[in-house]
Amino acid sequence: MVTATFRFYEELNDFLARPLRRQSFSCKCARAASAKHMIEALGVPHTEVELILVNGESVGFEHQLQEGDRVAVYPKFEALDIQPLLRVRERPLRVVRFVADAHLGGLAQLLRLAGFDTLYDNHYADSHIESIASDEDRIVLTRDRELLKRRSITHGCYVRALKPEAQLREMFDRLDLARSAQPFRLCLTCNAPLRRIAKDEAIGRAPDGVLERHSQFVTCDVCRRVFWEGSHWRRMRALMDSVTGAATLAR
The missing domain is CATH 3.40.50 (Rossmann fold)
Structure with a gap:
């Protein structure tokens, strides 16, 4: 066994047992235990970790801990570009899904x-x-x-x-x-792309009153539902405007 000292920062403390939060603590580790193994053994999922420093040096999850190591574990940094330091993942995801x-x-x-x-x-x-x-x-x-x-x-x-x-x-x-964000691009039910259709394509697929009041429609080619800019759409648009910080255009 070897003994290492750990310190977790910010929201990573939420995953720790209460006596271990927001302070340095010593922990016994199996000989040749990796940083990832010990971090997760203490309750923190590796996906929540953005940076690991062992004795002040950035290391990857596979780094084997040694007697006396001091391990600092950080979540995502909001206002500091640490890309040159990162060792925990091979690459970022280019497409967010x-x-x-x-x-x-x-x-x-x-x-x-x-x-x-x-x-x-x-x-x-x-x-x-x-x-x-x-x-x-x-x-x-x-x-x-x-x-x-x-x-x-x-x-x-x-x-x-x-x-x-x-x-x-x-x-x-x-x-x-x-x-x-690209609001109103996907079907909420099917996750498939929406496409605009002419008003006459919505006949029989949307209520008559809706056809009288609206001229723009989109459809999902998977579930075949038709959508229009009614009161529900306005509520959804208000939500999208609030999370994106800018007015979104209907698509």
């Missing part, structure tokens, strides 16, 4: 509303989510920290908020999504 677990159906719909490709099925097993994330380079969204500890999941977020709108704001803040 998600897979959400069974408890986050409301968030999945709101992310689709914002234009982010988001897979969701409340029957997805954890192993299936892990496979999707690995095969399709998707960010895993979950309230289950054990799911984020799975070895092949490289990008993920533990969602702290409980209500869908608060969860959406949390993801926009943590992942800086505002600049990438």
